[in-house]
Amino acid sequence: MKGGNLFIRAHGDDLGDFKKNCIHMKVVENVKSKDEDRPVLYRGEVTISLTRALKGTFYKYLVVKKGKMYWEDLSEFSFFGGYVNRGLKIQRDSIKAGGAMQHYLSKDKTAEYRKMALLGSLPKWKGFGVVDEEIQQMTATEAIEELDHVMYCFSDVWIEEYFNYHKKQPSQFDARKVNGPTFVMDCFFLWQPKHATVTRYCARIGCLILFVHLQCILLRFIRLAIDKFLYYYCSFHGLQQRQSVGLLSKKDNVRLPVRPSVTAFCSLDCKGFVHKFEIKRSFSIFQILTEHLRTKMAANVRDLAKSKVGLGSRVSAVVSSLAIVVLAYKHFVELKENELKSLLSCLALEADPTEEKCTVYEEILREFNSESIRAIAADAIERLCDRITKNTWTVDYEWLLAVPLLHFFKGDSKPFEEPEMGGPPDNSAWWGTEKLSLAKFDRFVKENFLDVLPRLASAFAVDRLLRRTVLCVINIWHVNEVSLIKLFSVPDLCVALMVFFPRSWVSKIKVRNYFGIKKVFEK
Numbered sequence: 001m002k003g004g005n006l007f008i009r010a011h012g013d014d015l016g017d018f019k020k021n022c023i024h025m026k027v028v029e030n031v032k033s034k035d036e037d038r039p040v041l042y043r044g045e046v047t048i049s050l051t052r053a054l055k056g057t058f059y060k061y062l063v064v065k066k067g068k069m070y071w072e073d074l075s076e077f078s079f080f081g082g083y084v085n086r087g088l089k090i091q092r093d094s095i096k097a098g099g100a101m102q103h104y105l106s107k108d109k110t111a112e113y114r115k116m117a118l119l120g121s122l123p124k125w126k127g128f129g130v131v132d133e134e135i136q137q138m139t140a141t142e143a144i145e146e147l148d149h150v151m152y153c154f155s156d157v158w159i160e161e162y163f164n165y166h167k168k169q170p171s172q173f174d175a176r177k178v179n180g181p182t183f184v185m186d187c188f189f190l191w192q193p194k195h196a197t198v199t200r201y202c203a204r205i206g207c208l209i210l211f212v213h214l215q216c217i218l219l220r221f222i223r224l225a226i227d228k229f230l231y232y233y234c235s236f237h238g239l240q241q242r243q244s245v246g247l248l249s250k251k252d253n254v255r256l257p258v259r260p261s262v263t264a265f266c267s268l269d270c271k272g273f274v275h276k277f278e279i280k281r282s283f284s285i286f287q288i289l290t291e292h293l294r295t296k297m298a299a300n301v302r303d304l305a306k307s308k309v310g311l312g313s314r315v316s317a318v319v320s321s322l323a324i325v326v327l328a329y330k331h332f333v334e335l336k337e338n339e340l341k342s343l344l345s346c347l348a349l350e351a352d353p354t355e356e357k358c359t360v361y362e363e364i365l366r367e368f369n370s371e372s373i374r375a376i377a378a379d380a381i382e383r384l385c386d387r388i389t390k391n392t393w394t395v396d397y398e399w400l401l402a403v404p405l406l407h408f409f410k411g412d413s414k415p416f417e418e419p420e421m422g423g424p425p426d427n428s429a430w431w432g433t434e435k436l437s438l439a440k441f442d443r444f445v446k447e448n449f450l451d452v453l454p455r456l457a458s459a460f461a462v463d464r465l466l467r468r469t470v471l472c473v474i475n476i477w478h479v480n481e482v483s484l485i486k487l488f489s490v491p492d493l494c495v496a497l498m499v500f501f502p503r504s505w506v507s508k509i510k511v512r513n514y515f516g517i518k519k520v521f522e523k
Helices: 050-055 110-121 140-155 196-217 220-224 285-305 311-329 337-345 359-367 371-389 398-410 446-460 466-474 490-500 508-522
Strands: 005-010 023-029 041-043 057-065 068-071 085-088 157-161 164-168 183-188 262-269 274-281
Touching: 050 057, 110 140, 110 285, 140 311, 285 311, 285 337, 311 337, 311 359, 311 371, 337 371, 337 398, 359 398, 371 398, 398 446, 398 466, 446 466, 466 490
Parallel strands: none
Antiparallel strands: 005 023, 005 057, 023 041, 057 068, 057 085, 085 157, 157 164, 183 274, 262 274
């Protein structure tokens, strides 16, 4: 912007009621560059009452250049065809001293600017991989909550139209939804207009029918995506070419891209009464966040793989990995299968070398300092473990390293305490596998298990219930194959034999393993 001044005008007598400038935006950072489109940082301040912030108000940017006023155009967010303003509405539970609210609404160079804005808004927590100079002291719980708010604000913004407040996604994009395949939706219109004068009304009624049809029939996630599908270009067959309320294209039978973050195409055939709408996503904030966290995930794996690593570095890596697990559960981070295995293996707990305590777990309790966030972490571990165990093509055991944390968060066991013997052994809770999907996890690969065995054996001391879980996972017939028999208690082995011993034909290999276990009992 050259030779102009940026202002904000807002609704309300105390804010000038759109007749006076309530905020003069001043340049605080202007980097000289040949690129004229490079963003410039502006800053302005205004004080509003808490009542107004809760009730809501609306405002708009304008540029004054050579005596002329240029208001920003937000017509892409319009549903009723009226004037659209930015909305300011803060939820009561989000108000706190020193808090900040991210408000993003842009349609130019959306992908580039949103990436820049997201990376600049991330919590400055060491577990998310920021540089040392930017680190702020906060717990993992505070960092996750702050990131949750950032993702929410980057997805939903308040807009005002005819004194009605609506939540919209900037440029038809919802940052909290994972990128999916192309959606194609078919809807039926009930009539065919024969006169050009009713075209504009047909367009509005058609959109309303489309909205009601999808809301009543399709699943909830498509209903939440309706706002993405309301703004598009379309053309009519057999009707006079006419633009109507910004919804119809001036050119017939022309497919036009909307904007970088979403490419949407629409065609409507009034003769067949069929409306087909197709939307393709080409940009995802999730990808940006995942790429940002990949460096930290790789560093955590390297630190925990070292034979000699300080306790502080180990604690930091485990806490950081658990926070990323929670983000993956919330669908903020997109993980490949090998990344998921490595991430779960970083949650392994080990006893301190000098005394019977686990400093890593104590630090996790301090960082995840509420029952609600621990419950979310337990659900996250459980869900990600299921993603591995449901894969019948590969057999991996790294997920077992995360099970002690799952047991502790759910209250199934406590550190360094023997599990209770009560309850029937045919219950999954007795084995510590409640809600874990192990139906397809029935193969055993000795080499894969031996790779994870050293770290798994060290976790047995911290979580005594983990022994039962391993007996349930690898099956009693394979215990003797991996020389694990001495790591289990005799009562647990007896129960495992009683539960898993088949009532029908037994193969020679199982019989041989059975006699191997029997010899240990005799000793």
